Amino acid sequence: MSTALLVSDLSVAVENKQILDGFSLEVPFGEIHAIMGPNGSGKSTFCHVLTGKSGYQVRGSASLAGDDLLSLDVDERARLGLLQSFQYPTQVAGVRLREFMMEAAEEMGLDADEAATRIEAESERFGMRPFLERSVNGDLSGGEKKRSEIFQMAVLRPKVALLDEVDSGLDIDAVKQVSEAVEEMRSPELGVVMITHYSRILRYLSPDRIHVMIDGRIVDRGGSELAEELESGGYKGLRKRLGIEKVVDDGPMRKPADFFTETPFDV
Amino acid sequence: MTAFNAADHANSKSNVPSWRASQMDSALEIFETLDEPTGFEEDWRYVDYDLPFAELAQIEDPGEPLSDGPFLASLTNNSGRVLIVDGQVLEVGSSSASISTLRDLESDEREFSVVAVDHNKLAAAHGAFANDAVFVDVVPNQVMDAPLVIEVQGVTPGTASFPHISVAVGENAEAQVLVVYRSADGAELLMVPEIDLQVVDGGRLRFMSVQSLDHAATNVVHQRMTLGRDATGRLGEVGLGAKLGRLDLGVSLEGDGASSELVGLYFGEGSQTLDYRILINHSGRNTSSDVFLKGAVEDDAQSVFTGLLRIEKDARRTSTFETNRNLVLSENGKAHSVPNLEILCDDVICGHASSVGPLQDDDLYYLQSRGLSRERAERLLIKGFFQEVIDRLPITGLEAPVSEAVFRRFVQAQSEGRVA
Numbered sequence: 001m002s003t004a005l006l007v008s009d010l011s012v013a014v015e016n017k018q019i020l021d022g023f024s025l026e027v028p029f030g031e032i033h034a035i036m037g038p039n040g041s042g043k044s045t046f047c048h049v050l051t052g053k054s055g056y057q058v059r060g061s062a063s064l065a066g067d068d069l070l071s072l073d074v075d076e077r078a079r080l081g082l083l084q085s086f087q088y089p090t091q092v093a094g095v096r097l098r099e100f101m102m103e104a105a106e107e108m109g110l111d112a113d114e115a116a117t118r119i120e121a122e123s124e125r126f127g128m129r130p131f132l133e134r135s136v137n138g139d140l141s142g143g144e145k146k147r148s149e150i151f152q153m154a155v156l157r158p159k160v161a162l163l164d165e166v167d168s169g170l171d172i173d174a175v176k177q178v179s180e181a182v183e184e185m186r187s188p189e190l191g192v193v194m195i196t197h198y199s200r201i202l203r204y205l206s207p208d209r210i211h212v213m214i215d216g217r218i219v220d221r222g223g224s225e226l227a228e229e230l231e232s233g234g235y236k237g238l239r240k241r242l243g244i245e246k247v248v249d250d251g252p253m254r255k256p257a258d259f260f261t262e263t264p265f266d267v
Numbered sequence: 268m269t270a271f272n273a274a275d276h277a278n279s280k281s282n283v284p285s286w287r288a289s290q291m292d293s294a295l296e297i298f299e300t301l302d303e304p305t306g307f308e309e310d311w312r313y314v315d316y317d318l319p320f321a322e323l324a325q326i327e328d329p330g331e332p333l334s335d336g337p338f339l340a341s342l343t344n345n346s347g348r349v350l351i352v353d354g355q356v357l358e359v360g361s362s363s364a365s366i367s368t369l370r371d372l373e374s375d376e377r378e379f380s381v382v383a384v385d386h387n388k389l390a391a392a393h394g395a396f397a398n399d400a401v402f403v404d405v406v407p408n409q410v411m412d413a414p415l416v417i418e419v420q421g422v423t424p425g426t427a428s429f430p431h432i433s434v435a436v437g438e439n440a441e442a443q444v445l446v447v448y449r450s451a452d453g454a455e456l457l458m459v460p461e462i463d464l465q466v467v468d469g470g471r472l473r474f475m476s477v478q479s480l481d482h483a484a485t486n487v488v489h490q491r492m493t494l495g496r497d498a499t500g501r502l503g504e505v506g507l508g509a510k511l512g513r514l515d516l517g518v519s520l521e522g523d524g525a526s527s528e529l530v531g532l533y534f535g536e537g538s539q540t541l542d543y544r545i546l547i548n549h550s551g552r553n554t555s556s557d558v559f560l561k562g563a564v565e566d567d568a569q570s571v572f573t574g575l576l577r578i579e580k581d582a583r584r585t586s587t588f589e590t591n592r593n594l595v596l597s598e599n600g601k602a603h604s605v606p607n608l609e610i611l612c613d614d615v616i617c618g619h620a621s622s623v624g625p626l627q628d629d630d631l632y633y634l635q636s637r638g639l640s641r642e643r644a645e646r647l648l649i650k651g652f653f654q655e656v657i658d659r660l661p662i663t664g665l666e667a668p669v670s671e672a673v674f675r676r677f678v679q680a681q682s683e684g685r686v687a
Binding site: 054 | 628629630632633634635636637638639640641643644647648650651652653654655
C-alpha cells in the first residue's frame, strides 16, 4: 500500500528550545495511526509544524503522497490534502460555517453544486445543520467544536487527516460518536494520524499502529498491546521498561535579577 | 457670492417663518463670536478641521439633484420619499407620515436646534443659516411598515449647507426612517445636518443613515434622539464617505423602561477621517442601551470612536453596554477608541469592550488550514467582521449594498497591495 504521510528525522525548535528531535513516522493510505504521549511531549507541535504554522525552526522532511510539505504555505498544504482537526479550534466572528465550507471546497477544486450537496449531507450526519448559518465555532461547546472539525473533514475529504486530541473535552457519548466518525472515514484514499494522551478513545476505534512519543521523539511503536500497557502502567511504567530517565529541564541558568520579574513561586 | 457674515445673513432669512428668523438672528450673534475647531479642543482632538466659513458660500439656489446611487436601488419598499439638495427640501411625499417643511409652519413655532447653538461653530452656523427643514410627524398608534427614505445631497462646490430633519414618533406609533447622504463627485463642500429624533411613550423608531459622500466633502452631523417611557430607538449608522465624516450623536433615555440600540460600521480609506462622538445618557429607570460599532481603516485613513455611557443618579436598574472593534489594515491607518463610563447610580449593569488591531494571525491560520489562500482568508474575515453589524441593522433591504460596498473597498485595496 502506498504511503500517505512520510515524516523523516523531523527536528523542531521554538526559540532554540528543542521540541521534536529526530521524529520519524510513516502512515500508509487506508490506515489509522495513533500517536500517544504525555502532556508536553510535542504532539501538538508536530501537528502545527505539519500544518505549517509559523514560528518554528524546522529540519528534516515531511511529504504527503510523495509531495514535499515543508516548503509549502499553510493553504497549499491543505489543498494538497492535509487537514488538521485542531485541539482548540479558533472562533471566527461573523464568518458563517456554510460560507466558509463553500469557499474552502471551491479552493479544493469542487464545483459549487457538489460542495453544497456534501455540506447538506455531512451536516445532517454530524448534527451540524443548526450551526451552518452561525459563526465558525462561535459559542460552541467543546464537543460541538470537535464535531465541527470532523464535519469539515468530511466535506473537504483530505488525504491525510491530523486529529489533534479530537477526544479531549468530550463526554463519553461524544467520544464514541467522534470515534465512529473516524472509523467511517477510513478509506484507501486516506491516512489518519490521531493524537491523544488518553487510551480511552482507543476503546472505540482500532488504530493499525500506535506510536508512543516522549520528550519529542518516538520511543516505542506497536499494536493495541501498547495501549493496554499504557492503560495499566501509564507513561511512568513505559519509561521504566524502556529505561528513559525523566528529563528535568531547569532551562538556562538564571541571574538572580530574573527572579524579581517573574512570579517567584513555581505553582 | 453670498458669504457667511452679518451683511449677507438677510439672504438666508428671506423665505422663513418669522419665529425661525428670530432664532437665526440670535444664533448669528453666537456664530460670530466662535472660531472654527482648531484640534486643541478635547472633542476635536484627533480631527484636523480645515474648512473656514470665510472660504465658503451660502447656497442661493440648490443645484441639480444627483442621479440614483447604489444604496436605494435594492430597497424594494418605501413608504415615502424626501429629497433635500444643498439643504433645500425639493420633494416631499409620504403615504404614512405627515411631513411639513419649514415654510408650512408659518405660525407653528418649533424648537429647532438639536444641540445648544454654542455647541461649536458648526452648530451655531446651522442655527444661524439653516433655512429649510423637514418635520416628520408619525401620529399615535400609526405603524409605518416600510421606511421613509430621505435623500440628502450636497451638489454645489464651495458651499456649506444645513439639512435639517426632525422626526416625531407619537405614542405607541412605529416609524422607520432611512437617510442617505451623498454628494457630487469631487465637490469640495461642507454639510452640517441636524437630525432630531423624538420618540414619546411607547413609540418605536428604527432610524438608519448611510453616509456615502464623495471623498472631497466634509460632513458634520449633529444627531439627537430622546426616548420617552417604554420607547424604543434603534439606530444604524453606516459611514463610508467624506474627507471628514463626523457623527456627533446623543441618545437620551428619559422615560422609564426606554431602550436604545446603536449599531454601526465604518471603513476609511485614502486620507479619510471618520469620527464618532457618542453620548448615551440614562436618566429614566429600568432603561437599557447597547452600542455596537465596528470599523476598519486602510491607507492613511483614521477613525475615532469616543463613546460615553452616562448613568444619572436616579437611573436605577440601568443596563448598558458598548462595544467598539477596529481593524487597522495598513501601516499608516489609525484607529482611536475611547470608551467611557460615567456612573452616578449604584444599581446598574454596565460595561464596555474595545479593541484596535490587525486581522488576527490565528484566524488567518485557521482559515488557511482549510485551503483558503491568504487573500481569500483575509476577504472572508473582513466580510465576517462587518457581517456582525450588517445582521443587526435596523432597516432591512440594505444588507447587500452595504456589504458589497465595504467588501469592494477591501478587495480593491488588496488587489492594489494597499493592505498588509
